[in-house]
Amino acid sequence: MRGGLTIAVVVLGMTWASHGAASGIPGSTPADEVGDTAPSQPTRSVDAVGDTATSLPEVCGETVIRVQEPPLSGGAEAIPRRRVEAAQPASASETMALVPGMRIVQHGAEGKAHQWFLRGFDAVHGADVEVRLGPVPLNERGNVHGHGYVDLYGIVPEAIRAIHVEKGPFLPQQGDFATAGTIRIQTGLPDALRPGLVRLDASHHGRVRLAGILAPPDAPRDAFVAGEVVSDPGWGPDREAVRGAAQGAWSWALGPRLRLGLLGGGQGARWRSPGAVRLEDYRSGAMGFLDTYEAGGRGASWRALAGLTLERDGPGTTFEAAAWGGVRGLTLDDDYTGHLVNGDVGDLRRQDQTAGFAGVSATMRHPLPLAFPVAFLAGAGWRFDMTTQSERALTRQGAPWRTDRDLAARIHGLHAFAGVRLQPWRWLELQPSVRGDVLVYQVEDRLAGRRADRVLGTVSPRIALAFPAHARVTVFADYGRGFRTPEPRAITAPARGSVEDATLSTYRGGRPIIAVADAAEAGIAVRLPGAVEVRATGFGTWIDREIVFDHVSNMNLEQNSTRRLGIEASVTASPLPWLRLHADATWCDARFVRSGRPVPGSAAWSGRVHADLGRDRGVHGGAELGWSGRRNLANGASASGYALLDLRLGWREDRYDVVLAVQNATGARAMDGAYHYASWFDRERTRSVIPVIHYTAARPTTARMMFTVFL
Amino acid sequence: MTPFERAAPGRAPRILGPVLVAMLAGLHACGPEGSEPAQVLLPVTAGPDGIQPCVNNLGWAITLTQARVALADLEFTIEGETHAALRPTSPRRPAPWRGLADLLVPTAIAHPGHQAGGQVTGSLDGAFLVDVIDGSTLGTATLLEGDYHGMNLAFRTAGPADGLEADDPLIGHTAFLAGTAWRDGIDIAFTAVLDVAPGTMMVGGPFDMKVRPGMDAALVLTLYTIDPSEGDTLFDGLDFGALDTDGDGSIAIAPGPPAHNVLAKTLIRHDHWGIAVHQDPDKEAP
Numbered sequence: 002m003r004g005g006l007t008i009a010v011v012v013l014g015m016t017w018a019s020h021g022a023a024s025g026i027p028g029s030t031p032a033d034e035v036g037d038t039a040p041s042q043p044t045r046s047v048d049a050v051g052d053t054a055t056s057l058p059e060v061c062g063e064t065v066i067r068v069q070e071p072p073l074s075g076g077a078e079a080i081p082r083r084r085v086e087a088a089q090p091a092s093a094s095e096t097m098a099l100v101p102g103m104r105i106v107q108h109g110a111e112g113k114a115h116q117w118f119l120r121g122f123d124a125v126h127g128a129d130v131e132v133r134l135g136p137v138p139l140n141e142r143g144n145v146h147g148h149g150y151v152d153l154y155g156i157v158p159e160a161i162r163a164i165h166v167e168k169g170p171f172l173p174q175q176g177d178f179a180t181a182g183t184i185r186i187q188t189g190l191p192d193a194l195r196p197g198l199v200r201l202d203a204s205h206h207g208r209v210r211l212a213g214i215l216a217p218p219d220a221p222r223d224a225f226v227a228g229e230v231v232s233d234p235g236w237g238p239d240r241e242a243v244r245g246a247a248q249g250a251w252s253w254a255l256g257p258r259l260r261l262g263l264l265g266g267g268q269g270a271r272w273r274s275p276g277a278v279r280l281e282d283y284r285s286g287a288m289g290f291l292d293t294y295e296a297g298g299r300g301a302s303w304r305a306l307a308g309l310t311l312e313r314d315g316p317g318t319t320f321e322a323a324a325w326g327g328v329r330g331l332t333l334d335d336d337y338t339g340h341l342v343n344g345d346v347g348d349l350r351r352q353d354q355t356a357g358f359a360g361v362s363a364t365m366r367h368p369l370p371l372a373f374p375v376a377f378l379a380g381a382g383w384r385f386d387m388t389t390q391s392e393r394a395l396t397r398q399g400a401p402w403r404t405d406r407d408l409a410a411r412i413h414g415l416h417a418f419a420g421v422r423l424q425p426w427r428w429l430e431l432q433p434s435v436r437g438d439v440l441v442y443q444v445e446d447r448l449a450g451r452r453a454d455r456v457l458g459t460v461s462p463r464i465a466l467a468f469p470a471h472a473r474v475t476v477f478a479d480y481g482r483g484f485r486t487p488e489p490r491a492i493t494a495p496a497r498g499s500v501e502d503a504t505l506s507t508y509r510g511g512r513p514i515i516a517v518a519d520a521a522e523a524g525i526a527v528r529l530p531g532a533v534e535v536r537a538t539g540f541g542t543w544i545d546r547e548i549v550f551d552h553v554s555n556m557n558l559e560q561n562s563t564r565r566l567g568i569e570a571s572v573t574a575s576p577l578p579w580l581r582l583h584a585d586a587t588w589c590d591a592r593f594v595r596s597g598r599p600v601p602g603s604a605a606w607s608g609r610v611h612a613d614l615g616r617d618r619g620v621h622g623g624a625e626l627g628w629s630g631r632r633n634l635a636n637g638a639s640a641s642g643y644a645l646l647d648l649r650l651g652w653r654e655d656r657y658d659v660v661l662a663v664q665n666a667t668g669a670r671a672m673d674g675a676y677h678y679a680s681w682f683d684r685e686r687t688r689s690v691i692p693v694i695h696y697t698a699a700r701p702t703t704a705r706m707m708f709t710v711f712l
Numbered sequence: 713m714t715p716f717e718r719a720a721p722g723r724a725p726r727i728l729g730p731v732l733v734a735m736l737a738g739l740h741a742c743g744p745e746g747s748e749p750a751q752v753l754l755p756v757t758a759g760p761d762g763i764q765p766c767v768n769n770l771g772w773a774i775t776l777t778q779a780r781v782a783l784a785d786l787e788f789t790i791e792g793e794t795h796a797a798l799r800p801t802s803p804r805r806p807a808p809w810r811g812l813a814d815l816l817v818p819t820a821i822a823h824p825g826h827q828a829g830g831q832v833t834g835s836l837d838g839a840f841l842v843d844v845i846d847g848s849t850l851g852t853a854t855l856l857e858g859d860y861h862g863m864n865l866a867f868r869t870a871g872p873a874d875g876l877e878a879d880d881p882l883i884g885h886t887a888f889l890a891g892t893a894w895r896d897g898i899d900i901a902f903t904a905v906l907d908v909a910p911g912t913m914m915v916g917g918p919f920d921m922k923v924r925p926g927m928d929a930a931l932v933l934t935l936y937t938i939d940p941s942e943g944d945t946l947f948d949g950l951d952f953g954a955l956d957t958d959g960d961g962s963i964a965i966a967p968g969p970p971a972h973n974v975l976a977k978t979l980i981r982h983d984h985w986g987i988a989v990h991q992d993p994d995k996e997a998p
Binding site: 280283284290634635636637638639640641670671672675679687688689690691692693694696 | 743744745746747748749751785787790831832833834835837854856857858
């Protein structure tokens, strides 16, 4: 074994991964390595929280062998590479649909971030889900289109090694936006796929995607270079997209247990956006299901980032330090309301942003010499975001005629946390922790001629408990406080009560407060013979001051207290060497406490069933059924649910793989996104400000042929 | 053999095929559908509910005898889930403890327009020439079921299309007011022709009503000469005596001088507009 490790190793399952040094996140459930195999028989060991727990992982073919440190929260999961490959995502952004309980919506086109729904949260474009690429936080503080915006188009799907999910805010390293949970994307290429692959993906709608990833067999475990280019005429009008991304990583040994890593990437995209269609226009036959109002929606984005990591791994004290920085640009033209607001000239608007970001973070884990396994966990970091953003009303010809926002902001964020992970008895493992965050805002509203500074802070206590009652049964109980920072424009908003005779749009950005969410969950994980793992978790989240961003009307509203109660369950099984099954279902009741009304956007039921068939060579195939129940919209409206079936069939040999995939195989006309607001597109009809249901269409039946050459 | 019995080892039961076909057909048939909230139609009129003699901040006692305003596009708003800390305090709600509390922490009395504005879920579109003294019928408003707390309206310019006589002083203007002002034994008759930029919105007039399907109620657009929340009047800031420069006991306020601007700015404030609800208690929502 590499590194001469003489440790008790286990074959990792899907979720029982260590949180070793490569992640640099003490207490994190899923670690840097997750096997590409189906769940096996993980075992728990006292050693897992001892010195050996941080030993280097080893990659053997598609199976990762390493010491594991069991998860402490019921909502922790890891999505292995094999699952990502089987889903054949068109982009890294689409991989978020694999997160159990997550529903994603594309109301733009490829290149624009998806809208996310998780655990009863309408996370919009990332406002309630923290996302990290390794140590680099991807949520954009102060994005012009939505606070916490996450753009995953800079990640090449072939480079995703695993997606680690921590639902709820129960671990100390979970920071800003982790009110519903945290997703950490781990990149790399397993040994079995080295030195790499090239993939051509073409759809019958004309979309072509070329992707590749390279990692020499003798290169470091985390080394790779990957890229992709996409040209898509769109499966419907106004959905064209052209984009590309490149990313890479490398590391060097500075000593027997010390590694210096470098990561970087760049991306660019241009697209057109179809906007939303009034449901009544489709149902009356005035519009086809995929039609658009040709309202002029389009967008462009680019980003470049680079980072350095320093890891000390192995027995004893471990740590990871990271530094990163980058630049970012985003331009969005959209019109969701036609002529409702501005009459003849129309409601087309342009949001424009240029931003820079940088940060450093460090985490450490230090075993304490006590009678039972105890490790001290600590971390600290600084993050800096600077942004200039504007919003302008445009004529149909694209000429700006009114400026609605012109803002410059600098945001410093400092955090520190400390905790202990201890196992006083074999049947109890716990991790109490506390995290503190301080935010310093410096905002200049150039339109209003105002400057404002503000310092905000919050303390987040958390505790995660695991009861390994049996070798095959673990019970979880967790509590934690998550938070979401305010967007910069809230800092310069007029003081409460100082403005009269203005609509709520005056208060865009809400009040400059940190929204906190108290969450608790209790769950059980059972591993059965036959590589079957069953998980069930009940969860609840309570928010005193809900802040809901309606990006259609571009308002950010501070709202009443909400509570979310739900249950999620999943079953993963590999009953035969050639069969892998996964099913998950989530029920969540999200309501405002005072009125009892449902939180808009939330669907009570959602789920996914996935079957992956085949061995490593020869014929293989699969089916995936994703569904969502009826969705609650604003003002008491609701939209029907949907179910989408994807199928694939392929043949794989040593050097190539051919896959035919059919997405939305039944041709279901599903409303991907559904909203309730007023619009006025057909000017031959009487203008009305009364809200009605609008939808964005889900992808129609799409046949894709994917040809992969293994180098 | 029942459909659920196996025909032979290794073969799928007969029911499996039809079930799969039915499932796939069901997925295909799942068309987009939606459920809209119930719409409630309520008549809207304008009436003199809010017209009462008042004394402005300069001591003039004013009686309004004519008040016609050119308006457009009424909107009705719900506060939705606006956080309680931001919600306006109802000035009409009895609160015996408020006196003491206000001594300790003064409370800003607010209309919806102070902080809310709300979400528009009801409307009465069109152009209206409203006579708030003699009354006018505006039409039938459409409101989604909900708890309403505010209303908005737009000002416009009156014209011949409003059915005005050619010599009507309101033509080409937004509002025409007439009345008398009295102070210290001096009576002054006044008229005011006011101009407001077309499209100017009044946002946040009070309109408290739970709208439910099947209810029977009438909405009355009201101009308040006395702000029901804060007690200020429509004519605050006007010194009628000073305006009567020729001492003939009558004045005509027209666009241009400061007095016009003072009155016009007050007219478009949410403090002086609202919706009164006329509802038969026996015919409340089921």
